[in-house]
Amino acid sequence: MPRIAYVNGRYVPHSQARIHVEDRGYQFADGVYEVAGIRQGRFMDLTLHLARLERSLRELDIAAPLSTEALKIILREVVRRNRLSEGYVYWQITRGVAPRDHAFPDNPKSALVVTAKRIDPARYTRAMESGVKVLCVPDRRWARRDIKSIALLPNILAKQEARAAGCYEAWQVEDGRVTEGTSTNAWIVTRANTLVTHPSGPAILNGVTRQVLLKAAEMADMKVEERPFTPEETYEACEAFISSSSAILLPVVEIDGRKVGDGTPGPVARKLRALYEAVAEFSP
Known part of the structure; x- marks a missing residue:
């Protein structure tokens, strides 16, 4: 089954997932991420991952692109669409797209990407x-x-x-x-x-x-x-x-x-x- 990714409001085939060339994550590594394990279709320690995400965003003065509850819905939907039982979900938030300049852009719109990957627990x-x-x-x-x-x-x-x-x-x-x-x-x-x-x-x-x-x-x-x-x-x-x-x-x-x-x-x-x-x- 083809993998599905979430990119800035859209669920797309993983092979077609794209970000803008001036996304500050791509140009400056101006972003944060989290990885949560999935065991038998369930998230492992998701509350702690979300709390750490909020802290990382706060420390870098990056606005959350959506509420925690909305993010949970997207994470669960990525798991569902990928029929993921054993593996992990990766999500990344960057400061967003802006003309290349080291200083923060005015009124940036944060970008969100979510992907999922299967793993073999036997490994x-x-x-x-x-x-x-x-x-x-x-x-x-x-x-x-x-x-x-x-x-x-x-x-x-x-x-x-x-x-x-x-x-x-x-x-x-x-x-x-x-x-x-x-x-x-x-x-x-x-x-x-x-x-x-x-x-x-x-x-x-x-x-x-x-x-x-x-x-x-x-x-x-x-x-x-x-x-x-x-x-x-x-x-x-x-x-x-x-x-x-x-x-x-x-x-x-x-x-x-x-x-x-x-x-x-x-x-x-x-x-x-x-x-x-x-x-x-x-x-x-």
Whole structure:
């Protein structure tokens, strides 16, 4: 079945989806985005995604193109038209179309694009069982990573460096501390059985799945520290994992060519992955 996209008020075949050449997202990366997972036809943690979207728009002074309730209707319709059961929905809002000028245009009209994509859940099931490899690289991004901006070139370069090294993800390092992955949040479990992840703030994107996993850890009475950690600490950790809306949680079994723990997915990662299902919001 052909994929369907939503572009500025119209549902169109994905292959025919078009934006204007002077859309500021295309010319300046002047926009934000969100990605929500779909499980058995239901949105995962949609409330948190919409709240983060509102914050990103506010931080960049971009007007929402429509109300939250209207946006929900469009997201659901894109899922319906694509007959999506397992996958994710991506939506992007830019400042809109205007003659090319770095300063904000007067009275811009925000632009909205929504797409959907199927995924094979077995892909992540296999990765959960085998674990993934991570490469540490310098963090070359801008100083407002808490905004989910579409300006992702440094992330892309770091991800490609990791893939070229045979790794699934890159952990970005700033001032000797791991911030996060290129499209994931980073976690370790110390030998004292403490769960550690970078605190929220301008240095990282406060991942929706990150927020849910922290609630799950609290529910399980796990000891948690939200603080930066060094690459050297990761080499000594007994477990490590990454989290994201698409993959939820994937154990990390190797960092910079060094085994994490015994080189297999550990019990804390497995427990948190199971607890996620009990804490996450699933909505139609």
